[in-house]
Amino acid sequence: GAVVSQHPSRVICKSGTSVKIECRSLDFQATTMFWYRQFPKKSLMLMATSNEGSKATYEQGVEKDKFLINHASLTLSTLTVTSAHPEDSSFYICSASTGADQPQHFGDGTRLSIL
Amino acid sequence: QKEVEQNSGPLSVPEGAIASLNCTYSDRGSQSFFWYRQYSGKSPELIMFIYSNGDKEDGRFTAQLNKASQYVSLLIRDSQPSDSATYLCAVNSGGGADGLTFGKGTHLIIQP
Numbered sequence: 001g002a003v004v005s006q007h008p009s010r011v012i013c014k015s016g017t018s019v020k021i022e023c024r025s026l027d028f029q030a031t032t033m034f035w036y037r038q039f040p041k042k043s044l045m046l047m048a049t050s051n052e053g054s055k056a057t058y059e060q061g062v063e064k065d066k067f068l069i070n071h072a073s074l075t076l077s078t079l080t081v082t083s084a085h086p087e088d089s090s091f092y093i094c095s096a097s098t099g100a101d102q103p104q105h106f107g108d109g110t111r112l113s114i115l
Numbered sequence: 116q117k118e119v120e121q122n123s124g125p126l127s128v129p130e131g132a133i134a135s136l137n138c139t140y141s142d143r144g145s146q147s148f149f150w151y152r153q154y155s156g157k158s159p160e161l162i163m164f165i166y167s168n169g170d171k172e173d174g175r176f177t178a179q180l181n182k183a184s185q186y187v188s189l190l191i192r193d194s195q196p197s198d199s200a201t202y203l204c205a206v207n208s209g210g211g212a213d214g215l216t217f218g219k220g221t222h223l224i225i226q227p
Contacts, residue, residue: 006158034214044159044203046214059214093158095215103149104215109158 003027004096006107014115015086021079021110023094029074030096034104035067038091050077084114117142119206121218129226134191136221138204141185148180149205150189152198153220159203163189194225 003026011019023033032051036044048058048069056069066088068080077096081088091111095104118141128134136150147166151159163178165171165187171178177190187206191198201220207213 043219044215044217046216049214103147103161103164105161106151106158111156 001027002098002105004030004094004105004107006094006110008110009108010111010113012113012115013084016083017114018080018082019084019112021081021092021094021112023077023079023096023107025075025096028096028098030077030098031074033071033077033094033096035069035077035079036093036095038093038109044093047079081112084112086114088112089114117145117206117208117216119204119216119218121202121204121221123219124222125224126221127224127226128194130194130196132194134194134198134223134225136189136191136202136204136223138187138189138218139185140187140204140206140216142206142208142216143182143185144208145182145185145206147207148178148187149215150176150178150187151203151205153201153203155201162202191223196225196227199223199225 005024007022035047038044047062048056050056050069050071052071058064071077093109095106097104120139149164150162153159165178165180175192179188203220204218205215
């Protein structure tokens with residue numbers, strides 16, 4: 001149980017392109033989903049908390065107009081990196097929880113490379 | 116500023132021995148504590164979680180929490196080469212409804 005699917009697993013694209021990443025909870029409903037980013041040899045950093053049907057809450061220093069988050073249903077959240085640049089290249093990982101007192105389960109991550 | 120500190124390692128342990136991983140956190144109001152395992156290039160995989168002071172055992176893994184000392188640890192008994200990975204300590208102030216603050220991870224190497 002508690003399977004989180006993330007797609008695509010890898011993206012390579014040119015600078016200026018917008019990239020959409022999907023995160024789905026396959027066997028449970030996730031009221032809240034989370035988006036993290038991890039640079040090489042660094043810890044995971046929370047980017048934003050995504051709540052179904054409402055605006056995402058972004059962490060300090062994360063540009064909400066650059067990283068668009070949509071959580072349209074209880075099983076799907078999307079992260080769109082708009083006008084991506086090489087410095088946005090990173091490992092993006094989503095997670096979801098089955099409930100307020102339950103641990104988060106992570107998707108397989110998306111490795112984004114901007115040329 | 117919430118901080119989670121871990122020794123980055125590498126921590127080298129002989130196969131069959133006990134591996135001990137440690138973590139301290141700064142937010143005294145933290146309520147939930149998690150250990151994740153991350154293989155290179157992969158996303159984190161949940162190993163253990165603990166909410167109350169004391170020990171919690173699951174198979175070869177034991178999580179230990181001491182809120183007074185703001186300290187959480189993970190013991191791996193009968194270490195196997197497949198346990199070689201980076202172990203991430205994560206903390207949040209509530210339950211799953213809050214984002215996690217991660218440590219930088221401890222790189223564990225189990226020597227055959």
